[in-house]
Amino acid sequence: MPHSTNGADSRRARNIAFVILGALIVVATYLYLVIGRPTEIADTSTSHASLIAIGGYVVGAVFLAVGSIHRLPTTTVALIPVAIALNIVVGQIVSVIGLPVYLDSIGTVLVAALAGPAAGVVTGILTNVIWGLTLSPIALPFAVVQVVIGIFAGTAARWGMFRRFYTAPLAGLVTGVVAAMVSAPIAAFVFGGATGGGTGAIVGAFQAMGQSLLGATTLQGLLSDPVDKAITFTVVALLLIALPARFLQRFPFAREHRVFGRTGPKATQTALAREG
Amino acid sequence: MIRLDGVSYAYPDTVRPVLENVSLDIGRGTIAGILGASGAGKTTLAKIIAGFIPHVDGGELSGTVSVEGQGMGDLQLAEAVSRVGLVIQNPFNQISGARYTVREEIAFGLENFGVARPEMQDRVGEVADLLNLGPLLDRSPYELSGGQQQLVAIASMIVLRTPVLVMDEPTSQLDPAGTRMVFDVLSTLRGAGITVVIFEHKLELLHQHADVLYVLADRSIVAAGDPTDILADAHLAEWHIGSTRYTRVARAAQKRGLLAGLRHLPVSLEQAVAVFADDGGAR
Amino acid sequence: MSSTVYVDRGSSIHRLNPVTKLVAMLCIIVIVFALPVWWVSGLVLAVAIIPAAVVSRCGRKLSRISATILLPILVVLFVVQGLTFPGGKTALISWGVFTVTSEGLHFALGIGLRLVCLVLASVLLVLTTHPGDLMSALTARGMSPKFGYIISSTLQLIPAFRDRANAILLAQQARGLSVRGSPLRRIKIMMPLLGPLILGMFTDVEDRSTAMEARGFGSTARRTSLVPVPDSSVQRVSRWAMPMVSLAVIVVPFATGAL
Numbered sequence: 131m132p133h134s135t136n137g138a139d140s141r142r143a144r145n146i147a148f149v150i151l152g153a154l155i156v157v158a159t160y161l162y163l164v165i166g167r168p169t170e171i172a173d174t175s176t177s178h179a180s181l182i183a184i185g186g187y188v189v190g191a192v193f194l195a196v197g198s199i200h201r202l203p204t205t206t207v208a209l210i211p212v213a214i215a216l217n218i219v220v221g222q223i224v225s226v227i228g229l230p231v232y233l234d235s236i237g238t239v240l241v242a243a244l245a246g247p248a249a250g251v252v253t254g255i256l257t258n259v260i261w262g263l264t265l266s267p268i269a270l271p272f273a274v275v276q277v278v279i280g281i282f283a284g285t286a287a288r289w290g291m292f293r294r295f296y297t298a299p300l301a302g303l304v305t306g307v308v309a310a311m312v313s314a315p316i317a318a319f320v321f322g323g324a325t326g327g328g329t330g331a332i333v334g335a336f337q338a339m340g341q342s343l344l345g346a347t348t349l350q351g352l353l354s355d356p357v358d359k360a361i362t363f364t365v366v367a368l369l370l371i372a373l374p375a376r377f378l379q380r381f382p383f384a385r386e387h388r389v390f391g392r393t394g395p396k397a398t399q400t401a402l403a404r405e406g
Numbered sequence: 407m408i409r410l411d412g413v414s415y416a417y418p419d420t421v422r423p424v425l426e427n428v429s430l431d432i433g434r435g436t437i438a439g440i441l442g443a444s445g446a447g448k449t450t451l452a453k454i455i456a457g458f459i460p461h462v463d464g465g466e467l468s469g470t471v472s473v474e475g476q477g478m479g480d481l482q483l484a485e486a487v488s489r490v491g492l493v494i495q496n497p498f499n500q501i502s503g504a505r506y507t508v509r510e511e512i513a514f515g516l517e518n519f520g521v522a523r524p525e526m527q528d529r530v531g532e533v534a535d536l537l538n539l540g541p542l543l544d545r546s547p548y549e550l551s552g553g554q555q556q557l558v559a560i561a562s563m564i565v566l567r568t569p570v571l572v573m574d575e576p577t578s579q580l581d582p583a584g585t586r587m588v589f590d591v592l593s594t595l596r597g598a599g600i601t602v603v604i605f606e607h608k609l610e611l612l613h614q615h616a617d618v619l620y621v622l623a624d625r626s627i628v629a630a631g632d633p634t635d636i637l638a639d640a641h642l643a644e645w646h647i648g649s650t651r652y653t654r655v656a657r658a659a660q661k662r663g664l665l666a667g668l669r670h671l672p673v674s675l676e677q678a679v680a681v682f683a684d685d686g687g688a689r
Numbered sequence: 690m691s692s693t694v695y696v697d698r699g700s701s702i703h704r705l706n707p708v709t710k711l712v713a714m715l716c717i718i719v720i721v722f723a724l725p726v727w728w729v730s731g732l733v734l735a736v737a738i739i740p741a742a743v744v745s746r747c748g749r750k751l752s753r754i755s756a757t758i759l760l761p762i763l764v765v766l767f768v769v770q771g772l773t774f775p776g777g778k779t780a781l782i783s784w785g786v787f788t789v790t791s792e793g794l795h796f797a798l799g800i801g802l803r804l805v806c807l808v809l810a811s812v813l814l815v816l817t818t819h820p821g822d823l824m825s826a827l828t829a830r831g832m833s834p835k836f837g838y839i840i841s842s843t844l845q846l847i848p849a850f851r852d853r854a855n856a857i858l859l860a861q862q863a864r865g866l867s868v869r870g871s872p873l874r875r876i877k878i879m880m881p882l883l884g885p886l887i888l889g890m891f892t893d894v895e896d897r898s899t900a901m902e903a904r905g906f907g908s909t910a911r912r913t914s915l916v917p918v919p920d921s922s923v924q925r926v927s928r929w930a931m932p933m934v935s936l937a938v939i940v941v942p943f944a945t946g947a948l
Contacts, residue, residue, distance in 0.1 A: 184722055185719070195836075199833050200835075202835065204906055205898040208898035209891070211839055211843040211846050212893075212894055214839070218843075219847060219850050219851055223854065263693060263815055264844065264847070266758045266808075267807065267812060268762070268804070268808065270811070320800075321762065321800065322766050322770055322801075326765070330768075334769035338772070341775075342775050343774075373888065375419075377894070377895060379464070453899070462898075462899065462902065487904075487907075492899070494899055494903075498893075499896035499897045501900075502842070502906075504837065504841045506845075510915055515904030517912055518905035519905045519908055520912060521913060522913060523913060526915050548848075563904070
């Protein structure tokens with residue numbers, strides 16, 4: 131290697147620091163917005179909630195991505211553009227056809243299942259960056275939601291939840307609940323609940339029933355996100371079966387954690403030993 | 407220069423090897439053609455010579471692979487690729503996507519290796535001239551035809567000036583004129599001391615340009631030697647290689663009783679003219 | 690042939706260093722979100738965004754794109770918050786069970802103008818900056834080249850991807866399959882469409898990663914760039930000055946107790 135082991139070590143430490151810092155910022159932002167303001171100030175537009183929501187989430191997501199990208203091998207880097215294109219094209223087709231789900235994170239979940247949470251994080255944030263560059267910048271504040279999906283999907287893969295048909299949607303449901311909770315403050319404080327026609331009407335209905343703005347956006351998210359992610363995770367489990375074995379073999383994460391149940395443990399171990 | 411000794415390889419989690427006991431010895435500044443039916447393991451052999459196997463693909467590789475006396479297994483991939491260039495079969499997949507014009511696409515590798523800008527500009531201009539890409543330099547690589555993309559893919563590797571160039575069917579999408587141009591460029595590179603290993607099935611062009619031919623069949627090298635001898639080999643059909651149109655004409659003629667007793671069938675226009683002239687003269 | 694909205698009008702805004710434009714956009718967004726009163730957003734719009742749009746000669750396209758994005762959001766925002774804002778007390782209009790409150794409209798105005806600034810500033814950046822130039826400029830500043838690769842490559846893959854999807858969709862329709870009907874039926878038609886599309890794109894990944902490695906993508910050398918990024922000393926100074934000014938604009942009102 132041209133660079134010294136020392137340099138590699140310090141770079142590694144820096145990346146880990148970025149990941150930890152990013153995660154802390156995201157968690158702190160959420161806690162500040164949700165728990166730190168138990169009584170929602172009526173006139174939110176004069177509070178700093180919106181700056182904290184957009185700033186904390188974006189900075190946190192950027193730190194997580196910066197800390198994650200260095201450890202990705204070239205095969206994973208080459209995979210991510212396809213996954214992002216999949217997110218965006220399928221997400222658009224689904225919204226044009228008018229299905230009552232988003233399905234805009236199939237690529238993120240697939241990458242996380244094949245290459246781990248770090249790869250899922252990078253796919254997630256860059257999906258929203260590209261969505262912002264091509265279609266609409268209102269996707270940008272929501273980047274952190276895709277990051278959360280990437281982390282959860284990668285962890286679910288590590289635990290082998292894509293191996294069976296009933297565990298994949300279960301992992302999706304849990305991810306959907308967390309995604310809904312994380313995105314609610316953005317929808318509330320940045321967009322005033324108005325992220326789209328249908329969702330806006332639902333937020334209005336919850337507000338009319340006496341919910342606070344944040345409560346209303348949280349409930350609205352809980353109506354759609356868990357179902358959407360359960361479908362997404364199931365689609366990914368199906369894709370993992372359909373993709374050729376040789377393609378799946380290219381991803382050490384998937385081999386190491388036996389993300390898909392097909393290769394026997396023995397074969398996997400010898401493959402790993404060779405790589406070692 | 408390029409030496410393979412008893413190389414066998416099986417992909418990860420497979421039992422049956424793709425290649426068994428392959429040995430090659432290719433000298434500096436030569437064009438070596440490797441013939442093989444589809445599925446014979448050509449792409450695998452190309453990746454072994456270029457160091458991608460076992461660095462990237464994993465799997466079970468035995469035997470030794472060395473380039474300029476340096477074992478490829480001992481090198482990091484980044485060092486291996488600076489010695490051996492690889493042009494892959496599908497030109498669309500070779501477009502990096504990282505750049506928006508043909509000019510930048512050709513320079514992509516130079517940027518990655520940190521070549522200074524003035525030298526980069528010179529080198530890009532030079533290969534663009536060599537492969538007639540001048541008019542395309544400001545276009546998007548995605549707007550080009552398959553043949554044009556293939557020329558860009560070749561240019562993107564030649565520009566790196568690796569001492570060895572491994573090419574996996576580099577003219578599959580090119581018209582005859584484009585194919586001839588590529589082979590002429592390869593001859594020029596050979597003149598500059600560059601070693602070219604080309605996996606190809608355009609036999610007549612290989613006969614004209616290659617210095618040595620190898621036949622890959624049944625997971626191993628089954629024949630090696632002078633192109634004229636290899637292309638006249640009676641076993642080519644068994645190896646599913648086919649033969650040149652001159653050989654086919656001579657064979658058809660023999661079936662009709664012509665060219666009786668001819669042992670070495672012609673593999674080029676000159677040889678064909680000569681044998682038919684002899685045969686006519688004999689009558 | 691990438692899927693971005695960039696238009697080359699050759700204006701002085703187009704010729705700025707992409708990082709300068711990025712910093713300006715971020716400063717605008719931070720100011721309007723940090724000072725949440727509606728007239729701050731209005732002022733930013735009047736003195737920064739609109740003049741820049743005029744100079745860039747992209748005004749028409751900017752307003753068309755932004756209107757498509759913003760109109761549905763703004764309509765929903767004003768209707769929903771005007772009617773159901775939890776802090777709404779002062780009734781302006783009452784119509785049966787519906788009551789529009791002035792607090793609700795005021796809240797919607799504050800959020801709405803901020804969103805207008807956010808969308809206009811970022812769309813203007815995208816309209817006047819080629820994504821490749823933005824990536825080169827950021828990579829030259831130490832961003833991992835992997836980010837630049839992923840973003841540029843995706844932007845060029847999406848049209849190819851969409852073409853394939855359309856081809857398959859057309860083929861399905863030619864076989865007499867309608868894309869109308871109940872959601873369940875539409876999903877049934879979607880699945881055979883998605884399958885081959887997705888698998889084909891993924892199996893190309895192996896090849897593409899080999900080709901990238903062969904061209905030194907994994908190299909640890911310091912990257913160089915064929916095309917230089919335009920820059921000037923004025924811009925270098927302004928990239929520091931803009932955040933400073935923004936900070937002052939945000940801090941001063943609090944320090945003086947104006948807000």
